[in-house]
Amino acid sequence: MDLSLVNSSNKIINTHQPSSTDQITTAICSYSTIQHSSEIYNLNAKDIALCFKQWFKSHDTLLFDRIFDILKTHNDTDADARNAVDTALSNLNLRLSESFVLEVLKYGHRNGFDVLSCLKFFDWAGRQPSFQHTGSTFYAVFKILSKARLMSVMLDFLEKFMNPWWCVHRIRYYNTLVVGYAVAGKPYVALHMFGKMRFQGLDLDEFSYHVFLNALVEQGCFDAVEAIFKQIF
Structure with a gap:
């Protein structure tokens, strides 16, 4: 119903009051517009996040490639060559952390770089x-x-590592030996090292226990696993 009136100046005055139905329709239209805008915004945000992720990934890849180029280019046949590698790597100003070192080793291993380069890093x-x-x-x-x-x-590395001066103040000595010999397929040597550390009142950390026990199970040393469980639980 048209409720428009004409006043004394012949101007049309709209006296129509929006009904509840009109208000609901307007609200739905407004919500749809906002939702559509939000979807566009979210899509753009995802695209931007993906671009940044790809950029950081490509940046890491370039850095990792540079690291392994240095390690492969310089051999370590003499002290001068080793010093050249040390200097070149130091000039990269790498922010070393556990996660970064793990990423470099994983990258080198997965991309077919020689094992020696991983060891040198x-x-x-x-x-x-x-x-x-x-x-x-x-x-x-x-x-x-x-x-x-x-x-x-x-095994050669582990034998050298058995000299305690090699790792003073760097990592728990026996943890490394137990895990190393377990992974190397020498469960009885690992058990011997484990016994020595327990005799001295020392114990493996949670991560080392996980690796050690898994290695013993894989090598069929079930009696040893059972005995260890009785000791620690």
Whole structure:
């Protein structure tokens, strides 16, 4: 119904009052517009986030490639060559952390870089005053050696590591030996090291226990696993 009137100045006055139906219709239209705008905004936000993610990933890839280029280009046949590698890596101003070292090792292993390059980076990182290797980084390099079937290299490393001065104030000594020998397929040596540390009142951390017990199960040492469970639980 048209409720428009004409006043004395012949101007049309709209006296129509919106009904509840009109108000609901207007609200629905407004909500639809807002929702549509929100969907567009969310889509753009996702695209932007994806772009940033890809940018950071490409940046990391370039950095990792640069690291392995340095490690491959310089051999370590003499002290000068090793110093050149150290200097080149230091000039990259890397912010070393457990997660970063793990990412570099994973990248090198997955992209077919030689195992020696991974070991050289691991060694370099461990000699930096701002970084200390953790159980996770040791386990990562042990797994790389194990998958490459370089058990002799791993065992040689562990024999050198048995000199306590090598890792003073850097990582729990026995944790590394127990995990290393377990991953290297030497369960009885690992058990011997575990017994020595328990005799001295020391114990594995949770991560090392997980690796150690899994390795014993994989190698069929079920009696040893049962005995350890009785000790710790």
